[in-house]
Amino acid sequence: MALLRFAPSPTGALHLGGLRTALFNHVMARKLGGKWILRIEDTDQSRLVPGSVDNIRAGLEWAGLNYDYGPGAGGPSGPYFQSERLDLYRKYSNKLLDSGHAYRCFCCPSRLTATREKLLKAGSNATYDRACLKLTDEEVTRRVRAGERFVVRLNHGNNNQISASNDIIFGRLRDAHASLPTDPILVKSDLFPTYHLASVVDDHEMGVTHVLRGEEWLPSLPLHLDLYGALGLNPPTFAHLPLLLNPDGSKMSKRHGDVRVSDFIGKGWEPEAVVNWLAIAGWGRQSTSAPSPDNSSSGSLKPKLDVVTMNELIDEFELTSLTQRRTILDPGKLAFLNRQHLMLKTSAPGDLEALTTRAEVFVKQAYPDSPYANSGYIKRVLLTLSDRLNTLNELPAAAPYFFKPPDLTSPEAIALKQTVSGDKYRLALENTLAELLALSDTDLCTESLKATLHHVQSRLGFRMKEIMNPLRHALTGVKAGPGVGDIVAVLGHRRTVKRLVHALQVDRLSAIEIRI
Numbered sequence: 001m002a003l004l005r006f007a008p009s010p011t012g013a014l015h016l017g018g019l020r021t022a023l024f025n026h027v028m029a030r031k032l033g034g035k036w037i038l039r040i041e042d043t044d045q046s047r048l049v050p051g052s053v054d055n056i057r058a059g060l061e062w063a064g065l066n067y068d069y070g071p072g073a074g075g076p077s078g079p080y081f082q083s084e085r086l087d088l089y090r091k092y093s094n095k096l097l098d099s100g101h102a103y104r105c106f107c108c109p110s111r112l113t114a115t116r117e118k119l120l121k122a123g124s125n126a127t128y129d130r131a132c133l134k135l136t137d138e139e140v141t142r143r144v145r146a147g148e149r150f151v152v153r154l155n156h157g158n159n160n161q162i163s164a165s166n167d168i169i170f171g172r173l174r175d176a177h178a179s180l181p182t183d184p185i186l187v188k189s190d191l192f193p194t195y196h197l198a199s200v201v202d203d204h205e206m207g208v209t210h211v212l213r214g215e216e217w218l219p220s221l222p223l224h225l226d227l228y229g230a231l232g233l234n235p236p237t238f239a240h241l242p243l244l245l246n247p248d249g250s251k252m253s254k255r256h257g258d259v260r261v262s263d264f265i266g267k268g269w270e271p272e273a274v275v276n277w278l279a280i281a282g283w284g285r286q287s288t289s290a291p292s293p294d295n296s297s298s299g300s301l302k303p304k305l306d307v308v309t310m311n312e313l314i315d316e317f318e319l320t321s322l323t324q325r326r327t328i329l330d331p332g333k334l335a336f337l338n339r340q341h342l343m344l345k346t347s348a349p350g351d352l353e354a355l356t357t358r359a360e361v362f363v364k365q366a367y368p369d370s371p372y373a374n375s376g377y378i379k380r381v382l383l384t385l386s387d388r389l390n391t392l393n394e395l396p397a398a399a400p401y402f403f404k405p406p407d408l409t410s411p412e413a414i415a416l417k418q419t420v421s422g423d424k425y426r427l428a429l430e431n432t433l434a435e436l437l438a439l440s441d442t443d444l445c446t447e448s449l450k451a452t453l454h455h456v457q458s459r460l461g462f463r464m465k466e467i468m469n470p471l472r473h474a475l476t477g478v479k480a481g482p483g484v485g486d487i488v489a490v491l492g493h494r495r496t497v498k499r500l501v502h503a504l505q506v507d508r509l510s511a512i513e514i515r516i
Contacts, residue, residue, distance in 0.1 A: 002034030010052035014059035038070030059261035101230035152187035168239035268393030282327035366396035406477030474503030
């Protein structure tokens with residue numbers, strides 16, 4: 001059975017790059033009919049940030065990425081915190097020491113620094129002179145018993161190097177041992193393992209079959225394969241995910257805008273949209289439909305829409321279809337995808353109920369005294385605005401006229417009114433009002449309103465714009481928004497009539513002021 005893992009360090013909040021790595025582990029595990037692990041790699045005790053694990057777990061849960069084994073879920077290979085597995089790492093480091101594939105190094109930091117400088121001046125690429133490799137067993141034993149601090153280094157000269165390696169995404173890689181430090185450290189002086197030893201040991205002990213991780217670990221792959229070789233273990237299949245970039249092409253980091261998943265949660269982005277956004281970044285998703293007319297001669301396939309659900313992602317995704325190039329995350333793409341996923345949710349009854357519950361919080365915060373901040377009404381507003389919202393928490397500001405009377409004296413409202421010349425504004429409202437007063441609340445529907453407006457237009461001989469703009473001004477006070485019919489359907493008969501009457505009163509007062 002395929003087994004994958006997402007292994008973050010608890011050194012801060014879950015960020016987009018980490019979420020993308022977790023996503024692809026989740027997708028590939030489900031695609032291969034396997035499972036995946038959340039493993040917390042907390043061996044660097046100096047960098048731990050309190051609350052990080054809870055933040056990581058909350059971000060994964062929000063995104064719908066439910067791991068099979070790990071903190072809170074249990075599993076057959078726990079514990080899933082590396083700080084609780086030190087005896088296991090000690091066993092493997094002792095195995096390497098006993099076989100001569102590793103040795104203890106007692107050099108102090110000042111000597112190491114002086115050695116590096118000396119080697120650099122001599123034109124050597126080495127970072128250590130391997131002095132402690134020459135110590136006798138008796139000397140090592142004596143110094144250990146004396147309580148001297150030491151690290152455990154890999155003996156890279158013990159013929160355990162693997163000259164080349166393969167990666168699912170990057171293909172066959174050339175030998176990169178020259179870029180590694182001389183005899184890398186496997187166990188630190190605090191007796192905690194480095195990432196290199198701990199990840200290799202845990203992946204083997206837990207039975208991980210596929211390692212999907214960020215491109216930043218690609219230079220370490222030769223070292224990890226050497227460790228598998230030195231321990232006599234079969235390595236898993238590796239795939240390194242190209243890095244994500246900021247819109248300016250710089251490497252994504254916490255210093256450049258929103259990269260934390262919690263930032264996207266707080267701003268009301270839909271988890272499905274964020275997951276979709278991360279999934280298609282660098283993924284050459286294509287349909288199997290016939291070529292489009294524009295490129296039929298080349299035989300290339302027409303790209304499918306960028307909107308993809310989790311089930312479609314699991315069904316269609318292939319690691320080999322990921323580009324090797326680093327990918328820029330386009331914020332505009334996320335806004336587009338979020339609108340699409342909001343529309344999908346408003347068409348599904350269960351999802352619509354959940355959206356309404358979330359939106360009610362935002363509306364009550366913005367309009368605590370509004371009698372219309374209730375779930376039934378908000379659901380109607382959501383259905384009307386679903387194709388106009390970038391995020392759900394934009395709802396209160398996107399259409400304030402649904403929750404409070406419009407301000408007809410604002411600059412935008414005045415500009416809208418001025419698009420209709422002379423008495424046409426007043427005539428359009430008066431005639432529409434007369435027609436609406438002849439209808440009851442139950443009679444007012446999309447078809448009856450449409451008939452009413454056409455009747456008013458025919459009687460007055462106005463262009464439809466000269467009917468609609470006065471109505472939009474009276475009902476909303478803003479130029480953009482849903483169709484007038486949709487607005488009336490949400491407001492209802494009584495509130496529509498009341499706003500038309502109020503707009504006519506404001507218009508008469510304005511006329512009196514002009515005459516005075």
